[in-house]
Amino acid sequence: MSGPIFIGAECMNQEIFDVAIIGGGPAGLSAAIYAGRAHLRACLFEGMSAGGQMFNTSTIENFPGFSIVDGPELSQKMEAQVRQWGTEIIYSHIAKLKREADLFELTNYNEETVLARTVIVAAGSIPRKLQVPGELELAGQGVSYCATCDGAFFRDKDVAIIGGGDSAIEESLYLARLVRQVTVVHRRDALRATKDLQERAFANPRIEFLWDTTVEAIEGHARVEALRVRNVKTQAVTALPVAGVFIYIGMLPNTAFLEGLVELDEYGYVVADESTLTSVPGLFAAGDIRTKDLRQIVTALADGAMAATAAERYLGKRGF
Ligand SMILES: Cc1cc2nc3c(=O)[nH]c(=O)nc-3n(C[C@H](O)[C@H](O)[C@H](O)COP(=O)(O)OP(=O)(O)OC[C@H]3O[C@@H](n4cnc5c(N)ncnc54)[C@H](O)[C@@H]3O)c2cc1C
Structure with a gap:
């Protein structure tokens, strides 16, 4: 040496x-x-x-x-x-x-x-990044990787969570206490999160699910305004209006x-x-x-x- x-x-x-x-x-x-x-x-x-x-x-x-x-x-x-x-x-x-x-x-x-x-x-x-247009440009302006840290900035607003594992569902439950509506966007038709977390999320009226869906882009001028999402079964592309997006894909x-x-x-x-x-x-x-x-x-x-x-x-x- x-x-x-x-x-x-x-x-x-x-x-x-x-x-x-x-x-x-x-x-x-x-x-x-x-x-x-x-x-x-x-x-x-x-x-x-x-x-x-x-x-x-x-x-x-x-x-x-x-x-x-x-x-x-x-x-x-x-x-x-x-x-x-x-x-x-x-x-x-x-x-x-x-x-x-x-x-x-x-x-x-x-x-x-x-x-x-x-x-x-x-x-x-x-x-881990989603690697879609808008993600880097709007980081800190509605794009977040930490609900514990940034959730309070979205009080009474609509947000999306990307992912279907434990972190995504745990953080959805956390955010549902603060925001108006959480939409979990998941690329499959079932979650990977533990059963207990799933049951709590399904029972929560402030959490809804967008299944078989991927994010194509995060859109907005200076702040996040919407996600452009694609249904992987029908290939339909639609806009999901949200003020924030929390990314939990690992x-x-x-x-x-x-x-x-x-x-x-x-x-x-x-x-x-x-x-x-x-x-x-x-x-x-x-x-x-x-x-x-x-x-x-x-x-x-x-x-x-x-x-x-x-x-x-x-x-x-x-x-x-
Ligand atoms: C957006 C966001 C907001 C957050 N907000 C909060 C909050 O409000 N409250 C809270 O408690 N936690 C928050 N967290 C979590 C918290 O920041 C982390 O848990 C904490 O910073 C972890 O500290 P660390 O020292 O282990 O790692 P890091 O903070 O990740 O630091 C690791 C450092 O190592 C350096 N490094 C990496 N590889 C090498 C190498 N090979 N050679 C030399 N240097 C290297 C990096 O440059 C980096 O500076 C937040 C996280 C994020 C992403």
């Missing part, structure tokens, strides 16, 4: 890191604060902007202690707190991670590498760079519980990237704290 030849002033001076954190969303930032406070030699690698999905959320209404908090502002505050505790943030995307002997080697897209004794993967996941965890190294579940998430321990000693998984029931900022923050503490214990047992 070659020595480190990396990017970033502080990082270049480090022979081998105690902890390398991949991903600067809430999970990674929390891990970086805890690692800094534990006086570990730590470095955080972020491929885009500190804050992750939180940075892209304009209004957060469920962060305890703040009735409303601005996502970019919260991200900047957490980033400043990371630097305050001495963990450097390096803006670089990690393309490859491998383990040899007791060390991890991280490689970025420029083929630059760095070595670490432990790694916390906090690279998150991204919602998530894509950012685990491509981990394949072959660590155990992933059938959906590609890193297998780990609240302890954040993975199938690989010294490798910890925090936040949305790991198998879990609730993917939110507070659960990601808790994971980051757990992962840094677990890394500290791991290093302590080995005399570092």
